[in-house]
Amino acid sequence: KAGVTQTPRYLIKTRGQQVTLSCSPISGHRSVSWYQQTPGQGLQFLFEYFSETQRNKGNFPGRFSGRQFSNSRSEMNVSTLELGDSALYLCASSPRQGAGELFFGEGSRLTVL
């Protein structure tokens, strides 16, 4: 099976812009969750989607949003980018909701200038 695929792998944006990141889960996996990884804060949970519904949300401002499509693919969007949004954004999939066994992608590295 192909692993979790994230696109784009690298991107550079400027403050105030918005960005959309994409994640394709492992075939058959219906749960997708997103994490932000930074040197200072480590890995922090953003949100989890299952069957096109957001099931859980972390402590991030409303500028961070996401969605899941009927084929389980997911996107996350960050609007009005700030310098502090520079991070590695990791997507993870799981065959069922609420599972701690996550299969991670390689991440999308966002740099905000």
Next chain:
Amino acid sequence: AQRVTQPEKLLSVFKGAPVELKCNYSYSGSPELFWYVQYSRQRLQLLLRHISRESIKGFTADLNKGETSFHLKKPFAQEEDSAMYYCALTNSGNTGKLIFGQGTTLQVKP
């Protein structure tokens, strides 16, 4: 507050020496504990979970609810064990939200 603490940023041992990566947690409820590992240039992957009580690549971890700890141990370290190790917890059966520790880099010297 829910928290996972890994007190060591870096643990350096010689090949063949025992390894113990420490993890302490703060959680009210019934947590599930995990160890994730990231080898150089590879993606983050699950190493083991406490409910399966199995040994993976020679590593074991026992959940100690009294001490709220979930330390990762291996009796004889190998060079290929060098990696970043993350302890994580989630609310049992409720959510896919994982709370991660800050990670410990294990360096196994030849």
